[in-house]
Amino acid sequence: MNALRTLVSPRGAVFLLLIVLLVTVTILNPTFAEPGQFMRYIQRVAPVAIIAIGQYFVIIAGEFDLSQGSLITAQVIIAGNLVGQDDSRTVPVLLLMLVFGALVGLVNGLLTTLLQVPSFIVTLGMMLALLGGVMWWTGGAATGNPADSFRQIGRGGIRDLPLIDFLPWSVLILAGWLALGIWLTKRPYGKVLIALGDNARATRYAGARSWWITTRAFIISSVSATVSGVLLVGYAGVHPSVGRGYEFIAITAVVLGGVVLGGGRGWIVAAVAGAFVLEALFLVLNISGVPSSLRDAVQGVIIIAAVAYSGVVFRARRRTTPATASPDQGKGPDAPERTGAHTSAPRPALTPEGVAETRGD
Amino acid sequence: MKRMRVDSTVIVLGILLLTIVVGAILVATVGRSFFSPGNIRDILTGMSVLGLVAIGQTLVVLGASLDLSVTYVMSLASLIGATTMAGNPANIPWAVTLTLLVCAAIGLANGLIVTVLKVNGFIATLGVGLILQGVLNTSFQGSAGAVPWEFQLIGATGVGPVPVSTIIMLALAVVVWFLLSRTRTGAHLFAVGGDPEVARLSGVRTRPPLIAAHVMCSLFAGLAGLLLASRLGVGSPTVGQQGGYALLSIAAVVLGGTLLLGGRGSIWGTIGGVAIFAVLDNVMSVMQVNPFLKDVVRGIVIVAAVAVYSRRAVVRRRSRFGPGGTRTGGDDAARAAAPAMAAASAALDPAVASEGGAR
Numbered sequence: 001m002n003a004l005r006t007l008v009s010p011r012g013a014v015f016l017l018l019i020v021l022l023v024t025v026t027i028l029n030p031t032f033a034e035p036g037q038f039m040r041y042i043q044r045v046a047p048v049a050i051i052a053i054g055q056y057f058v059i060i061a062g063e064f065d066l067s068q069g070s071l072i073t074a075q076v077i078i079a080g081n082l083v084g085q086d087d088s089r090t091v092p093v094l095l096l097m098l099v100f101g102a103l104v105g106l107v108n109g110l111l112t113t114l115l116q117v118p119s120f121i122v123t124l125g126m127m128l129a130l131l132g133g134v135m136w137w138t139g140g141a142a143t144g145n146p147a148d149s150f151r152q153i154g155r156g157g158i159r160d161l162p163l164i165d166f167l168p169w170s171v172l173i174l175a176g177w178l179a180l181g182i183w184l185t186k187r188p189y190g191k192v193l194i195a196l197g198d199n200a201r202a203t204r205y206a207g208a209r210s211w212w213i214t215t216r217a218f219i220i221s222s223v224s225a226t227v228s229g230v231l232l233v234g235y236a237g238v239h240p241s242v243g244r245g246y247e248f249i250a251i252t253a254v255v256l257g258g259v260v261l262g263g264g265r266g267w268i269v270a271a272v273a274g275a276f277v278l279e280a281l282f283l284v285l286n287i288s289g290v291p292s293s294l295r296d297a298v299q300g301v302i303i304i305a306a307v308a309y310s311g312v313v314f315r316a317r318r319r320t321t322p323a324t325a326s327p328d329q330g331k332g333p334d335a336p337e338r339t340g341a342h343t344s345a346p347r348p349a350l351t352p353e354g355v356a357e358t359r360g361d
Numbered sequence: 362m363k364r365m366r367v368d369s370t371v372i373v374l375g376i377l378l379l380t381i382v383v384g385a386i387l388v389a390t391v392g393r394s395f396f397s398p399g400n401i402r403d404i405l406t407g408m409s410v411l412g413l414v415a416i417g418q419t420l421v422v423l424g425a426s427l428d429l430s431v432t433y434v435m436s437l438a439s440l441i442g443a444t445t446m447a448g449n450p451a452n453i454p455w456a457v458t459l460t461l462l463v464c465a466a467i468g469l470a471n472g473l474i475v476t477v478l479k480v481n482g483f484i485a486t487l488g489v490g491l492i493l494q495g496v497l498n499t500s501f502q503g504s505a506g507a508v509p510w511e512f513q514l515i516g517a518t519g520v521g522p523v524p525v526s527t528i529i530m531l532a533l534a535v536v537v538w539f540l541l542s543r544t545r546t547g548a549h550l551f552a553v554g555g556d557p558e559v560a561r562l563s564g565v566r567t568r569p570p571l572i573a574a575h576v577m578c579s580l581f582a583g584l585a586g587l588l589l590a591s592r593l594g595v596g597s598p599t600v601g602q603q604g605g606y607a608l609l610s611i612a613a614v615v616l617g618g619t620l621l622l623g624g625r626g627s628i629w630g631t632i633g634g635v636a637i638f639a640v641l642d643n644v645m646s647v648m649q650v651n652p653f654l655k656d657v658v659r660g661i662v663i664v665a666a667v668a669v670y671s672r673r674a675v676v677r678r679r680s681r682f683g684p685g686g687t688r689t690g691g692d693d694a695a696r697a698a699a700p701a702m703a704a705a706s707a708a709l710d711p712a713v714a715s716e717g718g719a720r
Contacts, residue, residue, distance in 0.1 A: 111664060117664055118615060120611070121615050121621075121663060121664060121667050124608055124663065125659075125664035126660065127660070128659050129656065129657045132654060132655065132656025136657065248487060252484065255483075255484050292498075293499045294498070294499055296491045296492070296494040296495040297491065297495020300488040300492035300494075303484065304474060304480055304489070307485075307488075308479070308480045
């Protein structure tokens with residue numbers, strides 16, 4: 001019963017939506033439930049889920065990262081040009097890409113924190129500069145096909161396993177990245193990051209080195225985009241359109257997972273679930289025979305509806321919440337249910353959180 | 362203004378002046394004249410479309426929201442306008458009316474989703490944009506319609522070196538300036554954007570100003586779409602997306618000193634931001650810079666220009682006393698009391714003084 005109520009609650013809404021979508025896919029196409037097919041589905045989600053993890057860290061701190069998609073494109077083209085058919089170059093180029101990704105994140109972070117330029121603008125500038133720079137370098141046409149050892153990361157895996165038959169590397173990487181992310185949110189760093197997104201000034205007064213904390217979030221985001229790019233090279237190949245629009249997909253996934261734009265509230269696992277929901281949605285639209293021209297429209301309606309649902313229910317619930325509601329309520333779907341706790345007077349949303357939510361960033 | 366206040370609009374105009382001077386020198390090095398009538402016309406023409414979108418975007422950003430759907434609204438407007446006109450000059454009034462009605466309806470939907478359903482403006486307009494993309498995909502296979510010659514003249518003619526489209530854009534900027542600084546809706550929009558909760562407690566109904574801002578933003582995007590249709594001669598389902606107008610207009614608004622958090626900013630700063638982009642594009646075109654390198658320069662300039670004034674604590678508040686303020690008539694008394702009040706507020710809370718530059 002409790003689990004059911006959690007699913008209907010806004011924090012669990014994304015999981016409910018995911019279950020509904022997966023059941024729909026299974027009804028439309030029963031082979032989907034087979035372990036092997038399901039692994040393929042997770043493999044497809046992995047790049048999106050990994051950038052969603054990166055975007056989560058930036059959004060929870062109250063910032064935006066619009067440069068992820070361009071960074072993926074840049075990394076894919078770097079891989080295509082530098083690896084070539086030489087297997088021995090795989091590891092050095094991989095390291096170079098990670099360093100480049102971290103550098104992009106560092107620049108994003110330092111411009112946002114030290115120069116105090118809004119992150120929306122910094123990462124928008126980075127998006128233009130990265131894409132333009134890479135195109136200029138390659139002359140507008142991406143060339144090169146990286147060696148098989150490089151592409152194996154994205155398309156290969158462990159074969160001949162019992163039950164699931166095939167375990168792609170990308171699923172393992174996603175699991176590892178998610179575990180790392182969860183661990184990081186449990187660490188003091190994660191706590192301070194959430195506090196910073198909730199109330200930057202109070203956190204600064206409490207002694208946090210806010211510039212370095214936010215900068216690290218940007219580095220995490222850019223490195224996530226790099227990892228996602230490495231996976232995309234594997235099965236999407238080298239093309240200047242790989243990665244286009246991924247920043248919006250990542251932000252949408254994170255917001256679907258109930259993370260509040262503007263920072264301070266959200267759960268990393270729900271953000272990843274948001275990525276799974278998006279991919280399942282594409283899958284449903286694919287196999288249910290919705291005309292391809294209408295898919296965008298259906299996607300738009302569902303995104304607005306899902307976010308509106310969690311927003312409206314969350315507000316309705318908070319109105320019946322005692323004034324002493326702790327600010328950490330609803331960090332996970334296991335947050336205590338407060339629907340029953342009626343106070344004598346329904347309070348208007350006067351808490352600072354209410355203000356932050358409507359303002360966005 | 363009797364006393365010069367160093368607000369962000371002045372800084373934007375300074376950056377614009379710097380851009381023009383550097384641009385003129387660079388253009389002169391390749392043996393071309395920056396100030397020739399033809400070149401000035403090019404720059405002003407480049408300003409008109411982005412200017413229209415950015416004026417609307419300013420209103421929405423002042424209300425602490427965003428509009429990412431403008432690109433799709435522009436494409437849709439160009440198609441509705443061109444197909445309704447169908448080459449017949451007699452259809453022009455009806456076509457313009459219909460287009461603007463559709464755009465207003467889209468803006469109304471945006472505004473209602475943001476205010477009533479409380480969906481963040483970023484997600485709401487992203488979703489509406491996707492819906493419009495679906496409509497564009499299903500209803501139109503490619504360029505459609507035909508724009509009669511009379512309507513094409515709007516995009517093609519000019520008074521001296523000043524194109525008609527730019528005059529329209531600047532006239533509408535004056536209208537919006539009047540709306541923001543002299544009407545109740547404008548004042549309420551600033552209040553709601555600054556802090557919705559304080560605005561509500563002060564007795565301002567928080568929804569109507571933001572809905573109005575969204576409706577006007579879509580209307581301006583519709584006008585920009587019509588202008589593009591008049592230039593192209595047909596309606597195109599991709600014309601808005603190709604220009605990347607959504608993000609560029611937001612960049613121009615922020616470049617103009619409007620806070621993304623809402624509540625502070627000015628329409629003239631936005632026009633300055635648009636002019637900076639137009640001059641930059643023009644200089645790079647004359648210098649025949651590689652088109653991909655243009656994006657790099659554009660990205661760097663956006664960040665650098667915003668960095669110039671976000672570092673310092675610029676007075677971005679609207680003047681409460683004196684001309685343009687909410688209190689008129691008592692200027693002298695207010696000016697006499699201003700130093701004492703400033704000292705008192707500084708003594709009360711040192712943090713407030715530095716707050717302007719905090720975010």
